[in-house]
Amino acid sequence: MIGRLNHVAIAVRDIAAASRIYRDTLGARVSEAVAQPEHGVTTVFVELPNTKIELLEPLGDGSPINKFLERNADGGIHHVCYEVDDILAARDRLLATGARVLGSGEPKIGAHGKPVLFLHPKDFCGTLVELEQA
Numbered sequence: 037m038i039g040r041l042n043h044v045a046i047a048v049r050d051i052a053a054a055s056r057i058y059r060d061t062l063g064a065r066v067s068e069a070v071a072q073p074e075h076g077v078t079t080v081f082v083e084l085p086n087t088k089i090e091l092l093e094p095l096g097d098g099s100p101i102n103k104f105l106e107r108n109a110d111g112g113i114h115h116v117c118y119e120v121d122d123i124l125a126a127r128d129r130l131l132a133t134g135a136r137v138l139g140s141g142e143p144k145i146g147a148h149g150k151p152v153l154f155l156h157p158k159d160f161c162g163t164l165v166e167l168e169q170a
């Protein structure tokens with residue numbers, strides 16, 4: 037069911053500083069920062085030959101990454117995002133197995149303008165999983 041690895045997300049406190057590390061120290065191609073108010077984060081994408089790194093900084097008091105950064109003061113890997121062909125079919129199949137789909141269960145439009153859903157980390161080897169429709 038899951039396809040390509042779309043991105044690995046890293047939560048950070050300071051997205052400008054993290055962008056400099058990826059651009060200037062690691063020599064990667066780094067996008068501009070984009071506020072994603074529907075998701076409570078600001079994103080930067082680092083383009084790699086085979087996938088992307090998504091840098092995430094909290095946006096607003098209710099950001100879903102606030103608690104993660106309280107627990108991980110230096111930041112860290114927050115989620116992995118896999119592509120699926122049909123997100124509603126994937127969701128229904130996962131729900132039938134007992135997996136927990138986060139939020140309302142309805143896809144939101146993600147950073148790439150495509151529908152996304154999140155799956156509870158406790159159901160997936162301690163890793164928060166994002167699904168993005170390809």
Ligand SMILES: CC[C@@H](C(=O)O)C(=O)SCCNC(=O)CCNC(=O)[C@H](O)C(C)(C)COP(=O)(O)OP(=O)(O)OC[C@H]1O[C@@H](n2cnc3c(N)ncnc32)[C@H](O)[C@@H]1OP(=O)(O)O
Pocket residue numbers: 045072075077079090092100101103104113114115117138139145146147148152154156157158162163164166
């Ligand atoms: C920009 C759009 C989009 C894209 O297109 O790419 C994005 O990536 S948006 C990214 C941010 N959005 C989200 O993360 C939405 C989904 N997340 C959530 O609903 C919540 O963050 C959460 C996963 C339910 C966690 O909620 P929180 O309140 O922070 O923590 P809890 O205390 O409820 O945690 C319960 C349990 O799970 C562990 N946990 C929490 N977060 C993670 C994580 N990222 N990776 C692994 N494990 C995680 C947490 O430690 C708790 O475990 P115990 O302490 O053992 O109980």
Ligand SMILES: [Co+2]
Pocket residue numbers: 043045090115117166
């Ligand atoms: Co993401």
